[in-house]
Amino acid sequence: MRNLLFELKRTEKEHRQVQTDDARKYPALTSGLLRSQQCLPYWRNAYRPSARYRRGVILPISWTYFSHYWDFRRNRVPLAPDRVKSVKPLSHELQANKEAPHILVKEVILEDFMSYEYARIPLRPGLNVITGPNGSGKSSILIGISVALGQTYTERSKKLADLIRRGASAARVSIVFDNSPKNGRRPVPSGRADDYVVSRYIKADGTNWFEAEGREVSKLQLSSILGRFGINPNDSLIIMHQNMIENFSAFSPQEILTLFEDAVGIYPLRQSLMEAKKRLESIKGPTPEEIESGKQNLAYWAALHEKYQRKLELSKRLAQLEGELAWVRLEEEQNTIKSQKQRLDLLQQQLGKLEQEREGLEKALEDIRGLKPNETEFRDLLEKAISIAYDEGRKTEMMRQVKETISEVKSRLLKLEAEAEELEAQVTGYQRPAQLREESDVIKEQQELKAVIATLNDVNDATEETYNKMSKELSDLVEKAKLVEENRKSLMQEVAYREKLWMENLRKLIDAVGDGYKRVLSSVGGAGYLKLVGYKEGGDPNEAGL
Known part of the structure; x- marks a missing residue:
């Protein structure tokens, strides 16, 4: 199993050979830039030749090219569009079995991230297991995925800059998603290739940003893109870091239910119910x-x-x-x-x-x-x-x-x-x-x-105007109260419908998952059940727990 560790420390000789090959192959890109000590090269969508490492072997990688990418805002110089290409994953490994089930993430790439100088972790269909002794970098892979997805959890670091490999001034984590057509449509239609790359850059000065297919995107845009792949980056159950199992066992029933709903994808039903209740509470009509x-x-x-x-x-x-x-x-x-x-x-x-x-x-x-x-x-x-x-x-x-x-x-x-x-x-x-x-x-x-x-001098033309104004205001007030009441009744019906829909789906899922939960417990000599608690019809959905 030691041969599976990804301690990717390239020898000085190999590193110099790569630079020489790069300069020979792309002189326009590397001339003068590699000599600059003030600019940090970033490998966008880059692949290096296969090489032997001191410990373990990376799977063979076909050479494409790598490019240096700077932007004056971040000490980087813009690269010509025709020089930027999409990542080509280790497709010959992943496509060996065409009958394999669909996988979501095809590859993870770490560059100057934590203990990794450069690492590519291809993922195969089914269960992928990474083993190794303490400190070998297993958790770093999970943290890298978490960082690339925009999650704030870093486990071993208080700030993102601390995740940069010692001696480096910047790091990048990239995730290659499977964007091949499903039922004739790609998850992200704007991505025309079968691979869709999402990256996150981290600099030592604390700045960081996201990119999708080479374009800088905001975190909100990233969440929308990930949603196309069915990923909610705010779901803490996507990645279970160290100590999270112990923390999970201490969660309240309300927190467990929220995680459960988010995991099975019905949390939007509760959000829809909460929004309807909020709108109902926000309806403020004239009081009696x-x-x-x-x-x-x-x-x-x-x-x-x-x-x-x-x-x-x-x-x-x-x-x-x-x-x-x-x-x-x-x-x-x-x-x-x-x-x-x-x-x-x-x-x-x-x-x-x-x-x-x-x-x-x-x-x-x-x-x-x-x-x-x-x-x-x-x-x-x-x-x-x-x-x-x-x-x-x-x-x-x-x-x-x-x-x-x-x-x-x-x-x-x-x-x-x-x-x-x-x-x-x-x-x-x-x-x-x-x-x-x-x-x-x-x-x-x-x-x-x-x-x-x-004897009638206390009234004048202003009396007529004021009376008409007061009469109209009262008429509008009564009409508004009537309209608000109608809207309230309509919204109450909507709330009742959404509550019914939420509870029906939730109870069905609890019943379905409960059977499997009992089987898992019985297989280890345990016993238990799933039960919805803390919620009554018409009550606060946030009080519901599992």
């Missing part, structure tokens, strides 16, 4: 207290709104009274104008009559003046002329008075007509009442309405 408070606020504003509506009705009635009063005054003005016009007509008729009478007197006076009376007739004619002259003077005075009155009437008519025009403008938009009341009655009702409106 909030709705009741909204109703009380709305009732207060509804009372103010009712007063506001009353004020609007009274104000509308007051406006109607203004119109009615304008109609009453217009009617009065029109009647006054009519009467003044009638008076003007009478005055003008009276003036015309007086004018005719005065003209008759003037004519009679002229006739008297044309006569030559004797002494006896003269006295009579003189008295008559005096009487006519007096009447003429009286008629002239009466005509003057009538004319003044006519002028006054005309002036008043102009004023009345102007007032009537203003009143006509006021009544525009107001329908004329079928029956007009007395002006005093309309004014009295106006005064009463104004007194009532004065």
Whole structure:
């Protein structure tokens, strides 16, 4: 079994021969770079010639080539894309038996990792066993796989930099996965080869990164890639390091159930249930207290709104009274104008009559003046002329008075007509009442309405706006509560379905695994059983244990 130990210490002569061959085969890649003491060469997807080692023999490896890869960010220089090729595993060993069952990991490559300078560990179908004395590097292989998968467990090291081989400034661990088509489809469709290589680089300054098929990837991207191969790197049961068996025996039922679910692949069912429960708990709708408070606020504003509506009705009635009063005054003005016009007509008729009478007197006076009376007739004619002259003077005075009155009437008519025009403008938009009341009655009702409106001055247009806002808020609150309740019922049904699905699958698996568990115990003289504990229907799934 000692010949199976992978203590891969190459002799100085062999190492120098490899460098010489590399420089001869790829001068453009190695010229000047191998002489640099500040840059660390990284063997990306590299294979070296088969060689003998001081202890043990590596399986034969066909030569391809190796390349040095630097990036200025990490003291490395970019390599031309055509120089980067995928790893070619020891396919002639692994493909010897085409009837062998499918294996997931085909090879593990360790470079300057812990006690290994360079090692390739091919894995065959079925059970692979590595034996050797203490300190021979068995656990290092498991730690290397753990590191490459992104697990934080290092067992013998507090930090990744401590895993670098003494004297080296960087290390790399690579895992070659079987990416050959299964049922016509590759696990990772983007990888076009049958092999898919995942690597992790570790530098002495503490920096580290992952690569997949030569491309740098994040840990999240790596987890997604590993998931395509059915690997959950967070599952602590993938690799059982030293002392983990003892630690496993001390796990709580809850931790054991979590490991069990993760191992058989049904943990996502529990996660789905937890997510549904979390969503159910996160649904926060309006509380009954909030709705009741909204109703009380709305009732207060509804009372103010009712007063506001009353004020609007009274104000509308007051406006109607203004119109009615304008109609009453217009009617009065029109009647006054009519009467003044009638008076003007009478005055003008009276003036015309007086004018005719005065003209008759003037004519009679002229006739008297044309006569030559004797002494006896003269006295009579003189008295008559005096009487006519007096009447003429009286008629002239009466005509003057009538004319003044006519002028006054005309002036008043102009004023009345102007007032009537203003009143006509006021009544525009107001329908004329079928029956007009007395002006005093309309004014009295106006005064009463104004007194009532004065008692409603504590409400204004903002009351209407606030009431509508409060009404809408309460309506939205009630609608939201209804919608939340509907969503809650729907989500409760979903939670119940997911819980049922989780429990059905879990109990079936426990029953199936329990039989095998009993057989294993009985084969060593033991007895036991598997039982789901700590969980009741509708309870917290995290309380469930095995």
